[in-house]
Amino acid sequence: EAGVAQSPRYKIIEKRQSVAFWCNPISGHATLYWYQQILGQGPKLLIQFQNNGVVDDSQLPKDRFSAERLKGVDSTLKIQPAKLEDSAVYLCASSTADTQYFGPGTRLTVL
């Protein structure tokens, strides 16, 4: 079974630029999560989708972050414009029940 795919794996941008991350969940997984993990901290949930509907986006900084999951499969997370404090690993996970399966993450560095 293929795992959760994410791209790119690494991204370096300057502050105020825009960036987008892509996630392809495990086939058949209805729930998709985006997390932000800052170095030394646990993953922080940004947004959770159930199929193509948003379940929880209470911690998503909506003035600069946006996410969509068209057709209930792939998802994209966008940051526009980026700030220095957005430097982190962005993890995507998917699940069918409680167990979450994580992708390798995208390491974002904002200069």
Next chain:
Amino acid sequence: GQQVMQIPQYQHVQEGEDFTTYCNSSTTLSNIQWYKQRPGGHPVFLIQLVKSGEVKKQKRLTFQFGEAKKNSSLHITATQTTDVGTYFCISGGYQKVTFGIGTKLQVIP
């Protein structure tokens, strides 16, 4: 989901020593899940406990869920350098799952 507190935050052990991390909640938990994240890696699911007093083993790892379903522990017997990483416990179902800071385990060869 419900937030659980995890202790200790850091643990250094000599290779071959045992290691235990604990998760505690003030409220009854529906379930508890354990994840491991290697340095530079992503969280990997280890196990889920659902029943009161449940004990599960995976080779050198023993997971317990308290009788009152308010606490859980992960015990590693005779640690190896491959056990290095951060161990997270979380609770919850579909909604509002919250990861804490976890327990960072360092194994000294």
